[in-house]
Amino acid sequence: MNKGVLMVNLGSPDSTDPKDVKKYLGEFLMDERVIDVPYAARALLVKGIILNTRPKKSAEAYSKIWWDEGSPLIVLTERLQKKVQSHTKLPVEIAMRYGTPSIKEGLQKLHDQGIDDVMLLPLYPQYAMATTETILVLAEEIRAEFFPKMKITDVKPFYNKPEYIKVLGDSIADSLKGVDYEHLLFSYHGVPERHIRKSDVTSMHCKLDGSCCMSQSKAHEFCYRHQCYETTRLVGEYLGMEPLTYSTSFQSRLGFDPWLQPYTDRTIERMGKEGFKKMAIATPAFVSDCLETLEEIAMEGEEIFHEAGGRDFHTIPCINDRDDWAGVVAGWINEWALVETGKAIA
Numbered sequence: 201m202n203k204g205v206l207m208v209n210l211g212s213p214d215s216t217d218p219k220d221v222k223k224y225l226g227e228f229l230m231d232e233r234v235i236d237v238p239y240a241a242r243a244l245l246v247k248g249i250i251l252n253t254r255p256k257k258s259a260e261a262y263s264k265i266w267w268d269e270g271s272p273l274i275v276l277t278e279r280l281q282k283k284v285q286s287h288t289k290l291p292v293e294i295a296m297r298y299g300t301p302s303i304k305e306g307l308q309k310l311h312d313q314g315i316d317d318v319m320l321l322p323l324y325p326q327y328a329m330a331t332t333e334t335i336l337v338l339a340e341e342i343r344a345e346f347f348p349k350m351k352i353t354d355v356k357p358f359y360n361k362p363e364y365i366k367v368l369g370d371s372i373a374d375s376l377k378g379v380d381y382e383h384l385l386f387s388y389h390g391v392p393e394r395h396i397r398k399s400d401v402t403s404m405h406c407k408l409d410g411s412c413c414m415s416q417s418k419a420h421e422f423c424y425r426h427q428c429y430e431t432t433r434l435v436g437e438y439l440g441m442e443p444l445t446y447s448t449s450f451q452s453r454l455g456f457d458p459w460l461q462p463y464t465d466r467t468i469e470r471m472g473k474e475g476f477k478k479m480a481i482a483t484p485a486f487v488s489d490c491l492e493t494l495e496e497i498a499m500e501g502e503e504i505f506h507e508a509g510g511r512d513f514h515t516i517p518c519i520n521d522r523d524d525w526a527g528v529v530a531g532w533i534n535e536w537a538l539v540e541t542g543k544a545i546a
């Protein structure tokens with residue numbers, strides 16, 4: 201069989217035009233693994249409410265962070281692809297779960313190059329229903345319908361892999377060189393608490409109070425909350441940080457359901473009010489900088505901190521297309537190239 205690689209990221213609108221943003225949000229939020237309520241309720245909520253107001257507001261936010269070459273998330277994914285490609289002989293393509301280039305287009309490109317054995321790498325360190333799972337499910341549906349002879353092997357979430365922790369830890373240390381800070385916040389994209397319970401394969405492990413996530417359980421293979429706390433813990437350990445100098449929070453909540461807590465915006469505000477003057481923030485749920493890091497954290501987060509009395513707010517870039525990260529991804533690919541059968545890569 202001929203091997204190739206598809207790296208998949210979340211995706212962005214085609215432009216900052218509210219019409220394109222509406223199309224993108226429609227596809228994104230109608231995904232049953234993102235807004236996980238029955239179709240009729242989801243359609244009412246998304247098409248009847250959210251899409252009437254949010255596209256204009258989101259388009260304004262996208263306009264603040266958009267680059268001449270396009271969406272930062274897509275441009276950074278393309279740059280990563282080029283660097284990874286320079287370290288491996290296997291063809292490496294990229295796709296987006298929502299918007300373009302689609303997963304079908306990515307698989308088609310590989311198919312056209314004679315590839316029938318695909319390594320699928322979701323560009324998310326931690327597993328979530330709304331990210332990793334939706335990519336795997338859609339890729340399998342497309343494979344079965346359009347490329348039935350193709351084999352797809354998925355790369356497991358890498359939230360705790362030593363080589364990833366090293367890249368993330370080094371990227372944080374590089375960014376913090378010469379920066380004076382009192383606290384480092386690890387802010388992860390949030391998900392509704394319900395998603396965590398739904399992903400609990402034991403149906404009885406998750407308590408959502410922190411105690412479950414720190415214990416041993418086979419539920420953790422699919423527990424986003426556990427995996428986020430593990431990434432923070434391992435990076436803290438790698439960098440030799442003092443326990444009280446860093447913490448974890450969750451950002452970007454949408455709607456009125458309870459999401460994972462503590463919430464990032466409230467944490468930033470509390471820190472400012474408690475007298476912290478200098479804070480730094482890392483966003484390890486995102487491999488590529490995007491709206492949620494460049495606008496929500498670097499702009500809105502900084503404003504919240506200043507209004508609460510804080511002074512220096514330092515946003516740490518994502519690992520993006522760092523050379524060491526491209527090298528790690530290429531290493532995973534080249535290791536897989538040597539594997540004969542298509543088992544999931546642990």
Ligand SMILES: C=CC1=C(C)c2cc3[nH]c(cc4nc(cc5[nH]c(cc1n2)c(C)c5CCC(=O)O)C(CCC(=O)O)=C4C)c(C)c3C=C
Pocket residue numbers: 210211212213225234235254258271273324328330331389390391392424452454485486489490491492
């Ligand atoms: C119910 C809604 C959402 C869930 C659940 C969710 C989970 C989730 N998302 C990411 C990564 C990204 N999300 C981004 C943008 C974004 N996310 C939501 C909603 C949910 N996300 C919306 C509505 C938007 C669009 C922007 C907005 O209107 O606020 C992005 C940025 C995309 C970009 O183009 O830059 C990323 C990346 C993760 C990792 C995650 C669960 C773990």
Ligand SMILES: [Fe+2]
Pocket residue numbers: 389452
């Ligand atoms: Fe999101």
Ligand SMILES: [Fe+2]
Pocket residue numbers: 405406407408410411412413414423425426
């Ligand atoms: Fe847990």
